[in-house]
Amino acid sequence: MFIDPNTPVEMLEMRKELLGLNDPVILQYFKWLLNLLQGQLGYSFSSYAPVTTIIGERLGPTLLLASASLIFGLLIAIPVGILSAVKQNTKFDYIMTGLSFIGTSIPQFFLGLGLIYICAVQFKLFPTGGMMTLGGPGDFWDRLRHMVLPVFVLGIVIAGKKVRYVRAGMLDVLKMDYLRTANSKGLHPFHVINKHALRNALIPIITVVAMEIPLLLGGSILIEQIFQWPGIGQLTIQSILSRDYPILMGLNLVAALIVLSTNLLTDLLYAAADPRIQYT
């Protein structure tokens, strides 16, 4: 908290007492837990609004950005990975492996700023940031235009990382006996790849993708800052800078919940994708 040095000491003390800041940390934590049980996360130090409301407002945009980026990334990674594996050691494979290497190693802030400079500043194709035009219509197309650049930046990195997993998974599956069986049945290669190989290749990829989700939220801190995206990431930076502990506690809780629920989701997806796995 930043405090005006002219504030009288008594007032400060009163304020501290009121906020419970004089209690031992353990006690403060238990109070926080107790409130949590009642669905209360306290109030922001800076805006005095309830933490749940503030985080709630920011959660939507972040989830939108993260899921759009994940989908965009996978839409690139899966077909490219499959083709790379099927055409192993061809020119296509080499080029794609090279591009995926670049995609993974390029720093996000650099790519983000570069794209803003080229696409938004120079060519004015897309807005430089924000979620919609202020005072504009705020309709679907407007929002979409605002999403293009941040989704691209986050998605390209995901694609770069996942292409290699998809390719490796596919190469493993392509060696399997049941693929030889599928080919010996006279099925069309498209069917063999998409029906017989892909489903098996995707099973190990589920984990890798699920592990990406927390990373994606971490990555969005930077991207939201660069693109002025009103999400959790931006809120995190703001709260750290203003030492808004109730908000930070709330954000940590949300992060923990997201990690736990992705783990649960992974297990459920596993069972759905692989009939050999059953939870009883």
Added chain:
Amino acid sequence: MNPITHLLEIDRLQTVFWNGREEVAAIEDVSFSLRAGETIGIVGESGCGKSVTSLSIMRLLGQNGRIRRGEIRFNSRNLVAESEKELRSLRGKEIAMIFQEPMTSLNPVLTIGHQLVEMIRCHTSLSRREAKAYAMEMLKKVGLPQAKDLMSVYPHTLSGGMRQRIMIAMALSCKPRLLIADEPTTALDVTIQAQILELMKSLRKESGAAIMLITHDLGVVAEMADRVVVMYAGQIVEEADVFTLFREPKHPYTQGLMASIPRVQGENERLRAIPGTVPSIRKMPKGCRFHTRCEWAAERCRQEQPQLESVGGEHQVRCWIVQEQASPLPVSANFQHQEAGV
């Protein structure tokens, strides 16, 4: 030797694999033929090229394998020259295959029903429902009466024997004229082995399909085959009908194989294994490929490679010693071979 009566003719086939630096031949100069409805056994030690021969017929050699020389005529069509699309319409429909490992040959994430129906629908114009009914009929035919339940089951819940039955049902579902069985019973225990062989026999009678039975079990060959091809290090070393082969095996390698079969009446006679190991396909010995392990090997065997020559009728042997000892060949057989360029 009338070509019309042959369903499959393989002529001096050479299949090579690219190992990253060079192409090495996995099989070389492989020629044999198969009449409609006939069962041919292909025997030989592990790595001698049995599977490569069968995969060459299906042209399923993968990315780094290719047929470098020779012809495979199926129904007088040269499969080596056919387009991939043409071949696809033959696979499963005219030539079907069952594999050694029933545990891994079925796709773990697709139901049995799906795997049967997709094949049937690929080669026939049956509707989904008709194909399903037909698939269940096939399952019953291979001795799986609980067909209806099996359709929605995933492979991992089934035993090896059941899976192999399903593979057989699948392979026979489009009434192929040639069934290639690559060690169909090797991975199964003895009682199941006997059941599967029994099943194959009865289905053979019913469907009239020719069978190419790959195995390293001479007992299975004796049980099933009309004719036998013995392979060693990528080449055929002896070919004969099954009675001739068991009565008078000529090639020292075949004799060695025979001697290594455990016999019940064999008193206390010790099981004889062939000494030495198969040469690697990258370092084939000069001369006869078997001379390093052959007790009869003479100078000529070390220098010159023998050809597969008839030693009477359809009995052919690739061995200098046998060929030199053999009584002069009947003129007609000799003449035929020279004409064929063997």
